Amino acid sequence: MPATLNRASQIKEIPAADPRITKVLQAIKLYQRRPDALIQVLHTAQGIFGYLPLNVLQFVSRELKIPPAQVYGVATFYHFFSLKPKGEHQVVVCTGTACYVKGAQKILDQLAADFGLKPGQTTPDGKLGLEQARCIGACGLAPAVVIDEEMQPKMDASKMTALVTAKTGVAR
């Protein structure tokens, strides 16, 4: 469970000089601080930080003048946003219907057996993270897996572990 925002005083303020936060501020200004741009700003922030740290959510809340609870509510509602750091390398297994029919579950089982990861988890050293996607729209290439943003079409559970190691350097 991610920490909650109700202990706002304990959240370490993000330094204003951090170049990453300057970029977030640029996006906020691009949308003229309109509160309806919240989701678009969170997209930008996650693109920069890799996830949405609480102090970034707090910053966005202040700059867009939206209550922290609402920002937190939106950030946790949508699957795309993550409040936890992702693995250095990320494996995404598509579990859309076409991939399901063609054996996505076997791929997930294999990864669970070899790397001890369930969807949403990251290895203790932070090297490898596993996620499942609802459908990445590559149904013609099912079952599809995305390793570090590179699509791997027509995967096979038996080849999975070797491929993950080859692409990311993380061994089972």
Add this chain to the structure above:
Amino acid sequence: MNLQELFNIGVAARQKMGNGQQRICVCAGASCMSSGAQAVLDATNKSLKDAGLDKTTKAIPVGCMGACNAGPLLKVEADGTVYQKVDAAKGQKVVEKHLKTHAILSDSLLFAETGKAPNRAEDLPFFKKQVKIVLENCGVINPEEIEEYIAKDGYMALHKALTSLQPEEVIGEIKQSGLRGRGGAGFPVGNKWETVYRHVADQKYVICNGDEGDPGAFMDRSVLEGDPHRILEGMAIAGYAVGASKGYLYVRGEYPLAIKRLEIAIKQARKLGLLGENILEAGFKFDVEIRIGAGAFVCGEETALIASIEGKRGTPKPRPPYPAESGLWKKPTLINNVESFANISPILLRGAEWFSAIGTPKSAGTKVFALAGAINNTGLIEVPMGTPLREIIFEIGGGIPGGKAFKAAQTGGPSGGCIPEKFLDTKVDYESLSALGSIMGSGGLIIMDETSCMPAVAKYFMEFCMDESCGKCIPCRVGTKEMHGLLTKICNGEGTEADLALLEELAPYCRESSLCGLGQSAPNPLLSTLRYFRDEYMAHIKEKRCPAGSCKMHGAAVGVK
């Protein structure tokens, strides 16, 4: 930009595309791109240069050609030859052999493994049985060049609407065409437009729903990637008809390539004065902004989508009031799906009568389907409404691979149902599918063979709906969870007949008392599999056996067939 200038751009682009210029079209849809289409493009262009052919021939990226499992695809435009599974080396070979010596690389032709691949891809059953309206430019034009769209009469329908039709006449034409919403529910598009038109307000909005959340569906993605201007033009015409000056294009965050091409398209259209102030010098103002979704299936529901555009959690609201009366920021709002907008400009240019002559009397036009699952030719197809399922699956789709038996066709994603073998001759339209307990949906068509277990499929979709339920109303939030629990018991071999009875009692409650379409349709996969494959449920419950051999049964010996 006026008509003459638009016309001139089209003429110039047509000359460039046709006269003397040979084109090698490389499919640059997301699917082919992920299999290395960019390398094919680069290598082919380099080979053309090395061969001294680069003055007359060029390799260009085009949208999805449809046969996604055979990608990357490469088409020699002049001959209509399509090569499959092309890599850089093969691209080079096409230049050296096909272009220079006119020798066809027969072992690389599309569907060569069938042994019956014709030289011209159009002669394949896969293409011959299709009628392309929505996809007519996909795989033909470079989606990143507005001139190529204009060369295919792009923006002429907008010009026609702005200069020679009153908004009422545009709406009348769409109504007369019989076009129904392609997002799934099939509400008549013209009627929706008319309702928004009739509401008087200082500001109205047009929204394009590109939140293609159904797993197993990628029609909208391919249209947005392959022909983005078609959507912009459709939205602008809608804006003129209903009196809106602002449009939002809501696209899934999972579709970065579609977003990129739309951004390019919007920029190009603004530059040529086809979006923005005083469009086509006709005094009409309309602009489009992209909103990137963040992964929530419920945002396909129109009121939830509106909440998401407003930057909030995507939870639905009770209707009425309908968005046509009070939508985005409480203003009258028109929401249509990508494929609906893609049909607008052809209807205006070719006429309502032309359109309504295609398809069936109640479901006019064509439908794009994404074929996936246990089928030979996975990919994107477009057929007239009323085409029998059997023809789609066995002639266009090439049948079931591995000599396995067909079991069910799943339409409509998590809101739809499974159609068994005995109804394969059903002519696909809105009414026939709902009579079978499924829905047309947005167009995902997943084929399942004998190895798919139907209770497990029902459980898969129920899990999806349970996870995606926004939690606002109890019937959906709790109902999907309870039904998922019961289905899990059954799939584990721990279910009883009382569990089945409880499922059948719960399903109608969820369907009838949920706030939005997600909960209302969540029981469909369960009910349709119960209707047609009850014996499989009974085998799990009574014999503790999974007939498809896919469920791990706790109550009996594992893997017994």
